[in-house]
Amino acid sequence: MFEPLVNSTMALDQEMNYNFYHVAQGSVLPRGGTSLVPTDSVYDIGSSTYPWDSVYVNSVHCSSTSYTGTNLLWTKLTDVYFSTGNATTTTTPHIRAEISGLNGDNHHELQIIARLNADTTQTTMKMYFNGDSVSANYDCLKLQNSLSTMYGTGSAEAPIMCDVNTSDLTNPSSYCMSFLNTKTGTYRRGNMIRLMNAHEGNVVPRTIIGNIVYKNSATTITSLVFEANTICAGSYVGIWTRG
Amino acid sequence: MNNNFEYVGSGNWLPHGGPNLDNTNGIYDLGAQNERWKDVYCNDLHVTGRNSSNCWNVMSEITLSTSATSIEFQLSSEYENFTLIFDAVMYANATLGNMGYITFNNDSSASYGYLSTVFWPMAAPLVSTYTSQQRLGIYDSNGPGNTGTVYNVYVRGEAYINARAGAAKLVISNIETDIDAGFPVLNVFSGIHNNTDTVTSIKITLSRYAFNSGSKIRLMGAD
Numbered sequence: 271m272f273e274p275l276v277n278s279t280m281a282l283d284q285e286m287n288y289n290f291y292h293v294a295q296g297s298v299l300p301r302g303g304t305s306l307v308p309t310d311s312v313y314d315i316g317s318s319t320y321p322w323d324s325v326y327v328n329s330v331h332c333s334s335t336s337y338t339g340t341n342l343l344w345t346k347l348t349d350v351y352f353s354t355g356n357a358t359t360t361t362t363p364h365i366r367a368e369i370s371g372l373n374g375d376n377h378h379e380l381q382i383i384a385r386l387n388a389d390t391t392q393t394t395m396k397m398y399f400n401g402d403s404v405s406a407n408y409d410c411l412k413l414q415n416s417l418s419t420m421y422g423t424g425s426a427e428a429p430i431m432c433d434v435n436t437s438d439l440t441n442p443s444s445y446c447m448s449f450l451n452t453k454t455g456t457y458r459r460g461n462m463i464r465l466m467n468a469h470e471g472n473v474v475p476r477t478i479i480g481n482i483v484y485k486n487s488a489t490t491i492t493s494l495v496f497e498a499n500t501i502c503a504g505s506y507v508g509i510w511t512r513g
Numbered sequence: 514m515n516n517n518f519e520y521v522g523s524g525n526w527l528p529h530g531g532p533n534l535d536n537t538n539g540i541y542d543l544g545a546q547n548e549r550w551k552d553v554y555c556n557d558l559h560v561t562g563r564n565s566s567n568c569w570n571v572m573s574e575i576t577l578s579t580s581a582t583s584i585e586f587q588l589s590s591e592y593e594n595f596t597l598i599f600d601a602v603m604y605a606n607a608t609l610g611n612m613g614y615i616t617f618n619n620d621s622s623a624s625y626g627y628l629s630t631v632f633w634p635m636a637a638p639l640v641s642t643y644t645s646q647q648r649l650g651i652y653d654s655n656g657p658g659n660t661g662t663v664y665n666v667y668v669r670g671e672a673y674i675n676a677r678a679g680a681a682k683l684v685i686s687n688i689e690t691d692i693d694a695g696f697p698v699l700n701v702f703s704g705i706h707n708n709t710d711t712v713t714s715i716k717i718t719l720s721r722y723a724f725n726s727g728s729k730i731r732l733m734g735a736d
Contacts, residue, residue: 290517290521290534294521295529295531296528296540297542297543297544297545298528298541298542299544299548300544300548300551308545310547310549314550315543315554318554320554321554321556322526322553323555324557325555325558326559326561327543327558327559327561327562328539328561328562329562330558343568343569344568344569345567383673383675385675385677443681445673445685447685463703464685465630465684465685465704468681468683468703468705475630475704475705476630504677506593508594508735
């Protein structure tokens with residue numbers, strides 16, 4: 271218990287010791303007010319002008335994902351678990367999740383980890399920039415493998431995600447690791463590796479390398495939309511950034 | 514009194530405990546679950562344990578001091594996503610070849626059937642079956658000029674693993690191998706392990722020969 275000192279009142283040695291213990295003993299909490307009560311998310315450790323030199327800790331638990339500096343840590347912006355999904359709807363509207371709140375200039379290096387679970391229907395998890403599916407606004411060029419097969423000029427969908435493309439499947443899924451550069455003022459570029467048709471059916475799964483060139487360089491990327499005919503329970507999309 | 518204030522308020526700020534406010538190690542926290550500091554400003558951050566702040570965490574990093582035919586990482590945290598980063602050198606033999614395999618929970622293919630993928634746009638066979646070929650993409654080149662000779666090949670790359678409990682384990686690897694061996698190869702590879710157990714270990718095994726001394730393999734994890 272902190273014992274505020276009172277003018278013209280003698281402070282006991284024990285009270286003074288308690289005050290030292292209160293501010294310096296054990297776990298150090300951010301405190302404020304005249305009684306130095308614990309606070310939440312009000313005070314800082316150091317400042318931009320007076321940073322600590324080094325911090326040594328066993329574990330770090332931060333509720334924010336904001337990191338600055340030169341460490342270039344990949345930190346997760348957000349993720350979406352499709353806990354219930356929709357295993358039957360195969361007609362529009364497609365199952366859709368929008369990751370908003372992005373700033374393509376601040377978050378211009380993105381890492382996307384996605385796992386798509388689908389039903390027995392052919393489906394592709396497409397990605398749109400800024401929730402816009404107007405082809406003329408996007409002009410995504412799809413490059414695939416060393417053959418550099420380019421197709422889909424003027425397409426709105428980015429071939430950066432997972433897909434399963436066959437029938438006669440049981441619990442098909444796919445997995446993809448993608449990297450995107452979304453900085454305004456230049457073509458958006460991305461590359462990805464994906465495992466498609468991961469299932470226990472009778473169609474061979476495939477490894478695909480794909481690249482994207484998105485020729486719209488003017489519009490700041492503020493969101494990514496992920497859409498598929500069926501996105502079943504267990505599907506996952508995580509968005510990471512660094513720098 | 515001034516000395517006491519200087520003790521707690523100046524210079525390096527250390528975790529204190531006990532009636533004499535002695536220095537302690539690994540006991541006390543900065544902040545608490547419900548009483549958080551807002552921002553931390555520092556030049557360097559040194560974390561020996563887990564960073565649960567939505568970061569990729571280095572779970573383990575091995576630099577071999579002697580050669581090893583296999584390396585097993587024991588997992589104490591239930592992450593769903595893993596990345597293995599290879600900066601390694603291994604023995605190879607152009608006649609016999611060398612292949613890297615991945616095994617979960619130190620189990621055999623009897624419990625962890627493995628389905629290899631084909632590389633698009635290669636023509637796909639109509640039927641595939643699970644096999645014991647738990648390939649990881651580490652592979653020697655059968656490079657020219659080395660037939661019958663044991664030589665060193667360098668391996669660099671990443672393997673991404675989705676190891677969700679209750680679902681099949683999915684692996685994608687992107688690995689350069691045979692660097693400086695006269696015939697460098699990029700292996701892009703993926704496959705499925707059809708066991709849905711919780712993964713408690715990830716093991717890499719070479720079919721022949723070993724990773725050499727100096728090989729570095731890092732395991733990263735993320736929620």
